[in-house]
Amino acid sequence: xxxxxxxxxxxxxxxxxxxxxxxxxxxxxxxxxxxxxxxxxxxxxxxxxxxxxxxxxxxxxxxxxxxxxxxxxxxxxxxxxxxxxxxxxxxxxxxxxxxxxxxxxxxxxxxxxxxxxxxxxxxxxxxxxxxxxxxxxxxxxxxxxxxxxxxxxxxxxxxxxxxxxxxxxxxxxxxxxxxxxxxxxxxxxxxxxxxxxxxxxxxxxxxxxxxxxxxxxxxxxxxxxxxxxxxxxxxxxxxxxxxxxxxxxxxxxxxxxxxxxxxxxxxxxxxxxxxxxxxxxxxxxxxxxxxxxxxxxxxxxxxxxxxxxxxxxxxxxxxxxxxxxxxxxxxxxxxxxxxxxxxxxxxxxxxxxxxxxxxxxxxxxxxxxxxxxxxxxxxxxxxxxxxxxxxxxxxxxxxxxxxxxxxxxxxxxxxxxxxxxxxxxxxxxxxxxxxxxxxxxxxxxxxxxxxxxxxxxxxxxxxxxxxxxxxxxxxxxxxxxxxxxxxxxxxxxxxxxxxxxxxxxxxxxxxxxxxxxxxxxxxxxxxxxxxxxxxxxxxxxxxxxxxxxxxxxxxxxxxxxxxxxxxxxxxxxxxxxxxxxxxxxxxxxxxxxxxxxxxxxxxxxxxxxxxxxxxxxxxxxxxxxxxxxxxxxxxxxxxxxxxxxxxxxxxxxxxxxxxxxxxxxxxxxxxxxxxx
Numbered sequence: 072x073x074x075x076x077x078x079x080x081x082x083x084x085x086x087x088x089x090x091x092x093x094x095x096x097x098x099x100x101x102x103x104x105x106x107x108x109x110x111x112x113x114x115x116x117x118x119x120x121x122x123x124x125x126x127x128x129x130x131x132x133x134x135x136x137x138x139x140x141x142x143x144x145x146x147x148x149x150x151x152x153x154x155x156x157x158x159x160x161x162x163x164x165x166x167x168x169x170x171x172x173x174x175x176x177x178x179x180x181x182x183x184x185x186x187x188x189x190x191x192x193x194x195x196x197x198x199x200x201x202x203x204x205x206x207x208x209x210x211x212x213x214x215x216x217x218x219x220x221x222x223x224x225x226x227x228x229x230x231x232x233x234x235x236x237x238x239x240x241x242x243x244x245x246x247x248x249x250x251x252x253x254x255x256x257x258x259x260x261x262x263x264x265x266x267x268x269x270x271x272x273x274x275x276x277x278x279x280x281x282x283x284x285x286x287x288x289x290x291x292x293x294x295x296x297x298x299x300x301x302x303x304x305x306x307x308x309x310x311x312x313x314x315x316x317x318x319x320x321x322x323x324x325x326x327x328x329x330x331x332x333x334x335x336x337x338x339x340x341x342x343x344x345x346x347x348x349x350x351x352x353x354x355x356x357x358x359x360x361x362x363x364x365x366x367x368x369x370x371x372x373x374x375x376x377x378x379x380x381x382x383x384x385x386x387x388x389x390x391x392x393x394x395x396x397x398x399x400x401x402x403x404x405x406x407x408x409x410x411x412x413x414x415x416x417x418x419x420x421x422x423x424x425x426x427x428x429x430x431x432x433x434x435x436x437x438x439x440x441x442x443x444x445x446x447x448x449x450x451x452x453x454x455x456x457x458x459x460x461x462x463x464x465x466x467x468x469x470x471x472x473x474x475x476x477x478x479x480x481x482x483x484x485x486x487x488x489x490x491x492x493x494x495x496x497x498x499x500x501x502x503x504x505x506x507x508x509x510x511x512x513x514x515x516x517x518x519x520x521x522x523x524x525x526x527x528x529x530x531x532x533x534x535x536x537x538x539x540x541x542x543x544x545x546x547x548x549x550x551x552x553x554x555x556x557x558x559x560x561x562x563x564x565x566x567x568x569x570x571x572x573x574x575x576x577x578x579x580x581x582x583x584x585x586x587x588x589x590x591x592x593x594x595x596x597x598x599x600x601x602x603x604x605x606x607x608x609x610x611x612x613x614x615x616x617x618x619x620x621x622x623x624x625x626x627x628x629x630x631x632x633x634x635x636x637x638x639x640x641x642x643x644x645x646x647x648x649x650x651x652x653x654x655x656x657x658x659x660x661x662x663x664x665x666x667x668x669x670x671x672x673x674x675x676x677x678x679x680x681x682x683x684x685x686x687x688x689x690x691x692x693x694x695x696x697x698x699x700x701x702x703x704x705x706x707x708x709x710x711x712x713x714x715x716x717x718x719x720x721x722x723x724x725x726x727x728x729x730x731x732x733x734x735x736x737x738x739x740x741x742x743x744x745x746x747x
Contacts (some may be wrong), residue, residue, distance in 0.1 A: 077122055084115050085127045120411040120420055126530070143218040143275070146207070148197060149244055149296035152214045154371050155354065155378040164329045164355075167377045171357065174366055174374060176686035184358040186305035187324045187335055188292055190378055192349040193250030194270050196224060197295055200243050203234045210275070213519065214371065222279040224249070229289040231316040239315055244295035247317070249274055252347045255286040266349055288348075291317035293356075304358045325358060332379070340381055352380040365689065369596070385444045385454070386419070388412040390437055393424065393468055395475050399511035400591040401498040403471070403481060405430055407441070407453055414445050422451040427470040428494040434458070436465050474498035476507035487631065502645030503543060510536050512589045516544045520595050521587035522579060525572040526565075543645075544587075545652035548573060578658045581608055588646075592636045600628050601637075608659040612650050614641075625702040627691055669698025670743055675708055676701050679722045680715030682736050690739075697743060705731065713739050 088111055112131045119125050158164050172181060195211035208224035209217035224230055227249065249270050251259070256266040273285035291312045294300065302308045306325040313319050322339060326332055336353055343350060357363050357375035366374040392408040405424040412419055422443050424430050435441065439456040474481055479500040483492045503509045510532065517527045527547070535541045538558070540550060550573070556566045579587075586598035593601070604626050605611040623634050640646050676694050678687050678701075690713070691701050702709060705725045712726040712733045726733055 074124070077118070078125065081115070081118050081122075081125045081127075084111060084118070085129050087111065088115060088131060089129050116418060120418055123420075143220060143277075145212065145216045146209055146219050147216045148209060148212075148214070149199070151371070152195060152197060152211050152217070152246065152295065153368060153373055154214065155376055156372050157352075158377050158379045161329060161333050164332055164377070164379065167355075168329055171366060171374065174686045174688050175362070176682060176684055176689070182327050183362075184304075184306075184325055184327045185332065185355040186309070186358045187326050187332060188309075188354045188356070189320055189322045189339055189350045190352045190354050191248045191250050191290055191320070192267050192351045193248035193290075194267070194274055196220070196247060196249050196274075196289070198224065198230060198245045198247075199296075200234065200239070200245065202241060203236075203239055205230065205232050218275070220274060223274050223276065223282040224289075226279050226283040227287045227289050229318045234315050236315050238301065238311070240297050240299035242296065242298035243300060244297070245291050245312070245317065246293045246295055247289055247291035249287055249289050250348055251286060252288060253349065254347055259285075289318065290320055292320065292354075302360070304360055305356050305363075306358055336379055343381065350381070352378050354378050367692065385442055386412045386414045387440060387457075388419075388443055390435070390439050390441055390453075393430075393435075393437055395471060397474065397476055397498060397505070397507035397511065399508060399515050399589045401474075401500065401505070401508055403427075403474070403496045403498065405468075405470070407435070409441070409443065412443065414443065414451065419443060419445070419451045422453050424453055426494045427496050430468055430470065434467070436461070436468050438462055438465055470496060474500065474505060474507075477505035479505060501639070502643040503649070504645065509542065513541060513544065513547075515589040516587045517547070518587075521583055522576045524576050526569050527572065543649055543652070545649060545656060548577065548653075548656040577656060578660065580660050581605070581611065581662045584608065584657070584659050585611065588640070588649075590636055590640045592633045597629060597633055600626050602662040604629075605662070607661045608654070612654070625704065625706075625708070627701050627703060669696065671697040671699030674699045674710045676711045676713055676739075677703070677705060677709055677722070678713045678715065680718035682713075682715040685736070693743060705729065711739070 091111070115131055119130065156167075158167060168183060171183060172179065175181075197209045197211070197217065198205055199207040199209075205225070206221075207219065208221040208230075210220055211217055225232065251266045251270045251273075253266060256269055259269050269285070270287060273282055273287060276282050292309070293305075294308070300308075302311055306323075309319050309323055322342075324335055326335055332353075332355060339350075339353060355377055357366065363373070363375045368374060388409040388411075390407045390409055394406050394408060396404045396406050398404060404426070407422045407424055409420060409422055422441075424435055429435075433453070433455060435453060435456050438461070439458075440460040441456050442454040443451055444454050445451050472481055473479065477498065477500050479498050481496045482499050483494075483496050485491075486493050498505050498508060500508060503512065513532045513536070514529045516522060517524045517532060524547070532541070535550075538554075540554065541547055550570075552566050552570055555561050555569070556563060580602070582595070582599045582602035585593065585601050586595050601611070601623075604623065605614070620634055620638060623629055623637070624631070671694055676690075676699060678690055682690065694701055705712065705722050707729060709726065709729075709731050712722065712731055714723060714733060714735055723733060
């Protein structure tokens with residue numbers, strides 16, 4: 072068959088399975104046997120794995136069940152549902168605890184108790200109770216807002232509808248996981264890939280009576296917003312959950328010490344295969360709630376919790392080819408195209424080789440038989456090659472010295488921090504001169520945490536690029552919609568929806584705008600810091616003098632690496648043109664500024680030396696909470712130099728020379744009406 076015939080056959084099968092899904096999920100009237108449905112599903116997946124040009128949003132590899140009901144409205148969570156950082160080794164856990172101790176300014180012998188909770192592989196849900204009554208249930212969504220699936224959640228017998236306990240909070244969002252037990256899944260395995268997909272598809276049906284037929288379970292483990300909760304730690308909270316009528320994980324433990332965490336981890340991993348529910352790791356939470364509040368959050372994850380993932384699945388396959396992918400920062404990443412293989416229930420056809428050094432170290436070649444691992448059950452990568460099975464004609468893979476996209480020289484930069492040459496080779500092209508970099512920059516521009524334009528995903532970016540409809544970010548806001556309307560797969564309604572989505576995003580916050588530019592080393596957290604520093608887009612766009620760069624170094628969290636990247640960005644004419652053009656079509660909102668009425672209003676601080684029982688990070692938080700500001704060096708802009716044990720003499724002397732007030736920890740806390 073030629074490409075046209077293959078595409079036609081694929082589209083027919085997609086149309087067919089969509090029809091079957093509609094009858095099964097939407098009309099509750101199946102018109103095909105489970106066996107025949109499963110056979111059709113396998114045929115589609117096999118076609119996709121064999122021919123990479125085959126892609127459809129309606130493919131069974133992308134969807135579970137039928138499209139979600141339009142009846143699900145989106146509702147903001149009263150407290151965000153944060154994600155968790157991951158740990159894969161004992162070293163990761165040691166570093167996690169070390170960061171906590173540093174933040175709290177405690178010594179290594181300080182004992183931290185953790186609530187160790189096996190992580191069920193299900194669907195997160197948040198239950199809102201008011202005066203003991205369940206009034207709303209939301210899906211996790213994007214963490215900030217979820218879908219209102221109250222009626223479906225009410226069908227789950229594990230979820231109490233009314234709680235009469237006298238100590239139950241007046242207002243609280245109870246959070247937990249919806250899942251299907253493995254024994255129950257056996258009766259559904261022909262319809263779904265795994266228990267998690269079954270839970271997801273069942274929970275998001277528009278008819279609660281259909282959801283009621285599914286044996287969904289719910290285990291509670293935390294809370295979001297609360298008013299009137301009188302509990303001091305996580306393990307006591309879990310006990311309270313049981314008293315209030317919620318199911319909790321029977322494997323939960325309170326543990327101290329990394330060695331003991333590892334021991335418990337190994338014991339539970341051995342039990343994993345015999346459990347009646349899927350778990351993919353263990354979540355460790357600092358048990359004490361006061362300590363949790365002190366530690367706070369970093370970006371979208373708490374400092375006080377981490378998910379320790381179980382060992383990944385491995386498989387053996389053959390490398391068919393090695394392709395070089397180019398990211399938005401110019402990084403060249405080698406990707407092995409392998410014979411499709413099933414690893415842990417997922418068909419894998421690509422595996423990362425990380426970088427040039429990794430290929431050379433492991434001596435990976437095209438044609439090799441290799442061991443592939445899905446690290447943390449997510450990212451497939453190659454562990455090793457079986458050199459005994461290697462062909463005699465095998466040749467060493469030569470990494471390109473010129474960019475495969477634009478032909479520019481590829482370089483390895485010297486890292487001033489590590490004093491080493493980076494392992495990653497990069498395209499030396501700047502701005503939008505390299506096509507591959509430009510495409511990735513555009514994908515980043517429309518991504519979820521940047522402009523988040525509904526219906527304008529990666530595939531649309533690639534398609535519009537090929538058709539020369541877009542080249543720079545500003546082109547997105549100046550599209551020729553009459554041309555798009557005549558494209559395959561587009562019509563008046565879909566074009567109107569796209570136009571509406573784009574127009575909706577013409578107003579954006581400064582922090583998201585800075586993040587959307589894809590400046591190297593400037594992630595969302597750094598973009599937030601920069602937006603607070605500049606406040607307005609005009610100040611961000613028009614700064615360029617050396618004094619501006621030096622001033623940026625006073626931002627806590629921004630270092631020379633970030634400043635160097637920003638310098639590089641602003642030294643490029645194409646980037647300046649993009650900023651000027653975007654300014655014409657966008658309304659970029661000024662950064663939100665905290666209340667300026669705190670106890671430290673208009674005062675600047677710098678810490679030197681070790682403080683007693685409080686870390687610099689916590690001092691910084693206290694200063695900002697009280698409308699003050701921290702800077703990173705002694706200058707005329709500094710109002711107070713806080714000194715601890717063994718302060719830097721040079722800083723103290725210079726501060727005195729500039730007649731800056733030098734205070735100790737007790738004096739600082741007195742300013743906040745706190746005692747040391």
